[in-house]
Amino acid sequence: MASQGGTTYNDAIDALNSLQTPFAIIEARRKAGIRPDAASIAEMRVYLRRIGLAPSDLDRLNIIHVAGTKGKGSTCAFAASILQQYQKAHGVPRKIGLFTSPHLIAVRERIRINGAPIAEDLFAKYFFEVWDLLGKAEEAEKAQGEDPVSEGERGGVPMATRPIYARYLTLMSYHVYLKEGVDVAVYETGIGGEYDATNIVERPVAAGISTLGIDHVFALGDTVDKIAWHKAGIMKLGSAAFTIEQVPEAAKVLQKRANEKKVELKVLGVDSRLKGVDVRPDALFQKKNASLGVALAEAALQKLDPSFKQNLDQLPKEFVDGLEQVIWRGRCEVKTEGPLVWHVDGAHTVDSLKMATKWFAGECASRQGPKALIFNQQGRTEAVDFLDGMVAALKSQGQGSFDHVVFCTNVTYAVTGYKRDFVNHQYDPAAIEKLTAQHQFAEKWSALDPNAKVVVLPTIEDAINHVRDLAKDVDGQETVQALITGSLHLVGGALGILEKADAL
Ligand SMILES: Nc1ncnc2c1ncn2[C@@H]1O[C@H](COP(=O)(O)OP(=O)(O)OP(=O)(O)O)[C@@H](O)[C@H]1O
Ligand SMILES: [Mg+2]
């Protein structure tokens, strides 16, 4: 597909959506057991070359690289926010990049500079520059009689002209950050580490591995040690490496791989200098993320600013401000709408859903009134087993159970359907149409808690309106406490509705 003369942000998002792997192909690969492997990295290097860059060019970005099952994005946000505050006070670093995934409200949120998502026009400009460079380079290689297939060939499948969605954005981010003169960039891995598109960086400033657990079982393996092997792949000889305390199986693998790579891996406890710092939410997992973020920022500043000296007794003011003023949308957010209090969290794994439910329970402790849940997770059959943990987590906090439970799809609006930034070809369209997953969730929840009033609704907008209606019936001091969780797409769509157009 050519750029078709389009130049706007919407054109770019449409072209980007055309790079999604369709559901049918994902299924076929799954059945054939095709997983990301070393060839994925080889291909990324070819694409990088085709946009005129060598891996050594990425050294200029002074990359902080973060992998982990949970807390990657939060850790990255802490590190970037600290660097931001440091810059305000010292003028160093000049420009801070932050590359994260997935997006919550708009695709361009994944590529930030100095805290802000890149502007729509800039996104479109760089998007099509990369698009055209890739097209022309492939043509030129073919014209010279080079076989562009052979280098990145995987199992006889020729390399596509352009990489798939997430990898395209990774590639584009390098182009953007180098053109814009970014001198430190914080990168969240997409899936895993070893074979993730972000792992073409050879000399990061530092690598950080956040909490490990089970997720992406098909790509990474079904045990925490297999998963740890992948995440350990971002540690590089000559770069600082940090992690936090992990379950023993994971810790062992990380250490073993660090030894093999001759990397000194520092295992951080909760940083004692965080005492008195208002890290939100006030939960252990977030203090671990913050501790990792601090260590990564320190490692970067040690390289970028010769006058920076680590203070082991106390965090500098810029660090405290960075931690306290960090903005990381869709995680543990509270929004009050009259007699209705929304709690929004994008948790979508077993452990993080328990965590999110406990956080919600804590928030509910001081309020009276019914509790409502809006939940979805699309395209993961195992998600039905996540529900037990949530029921148990609420009970264990002495908060009883949800009175109302709503399962909906990630389709944003009842009338207009998906916002462009959320179009997703990777899910089974028939299952969305029939609300298959949602009916399974409903059946399971009714078995777990026969007293709950469970409903299945087609869209996020319908679900929100349903809960808003509940709030019309509460009296006096009561409020409806609502939790929206299970998927970042759900949460992003919900924030878009709750805050209208200005959610970004
Ligand atoms: N260290 C942690 N351990 C367990 N749960 C966590 C941790 N950090 C964050 N969470 C939970 O996971 C949610 C997502 O956090 P975050 O965006 O930082 O993770 P991520 O690793 O980037 O996840 P994703 O897979 O969505 O990219 C948070 O809202 C919180 O509920
Ligand atoms: Mg994930």
Ligand SMILES: [Mg+2]
């Ligand atoms: Mg993330």
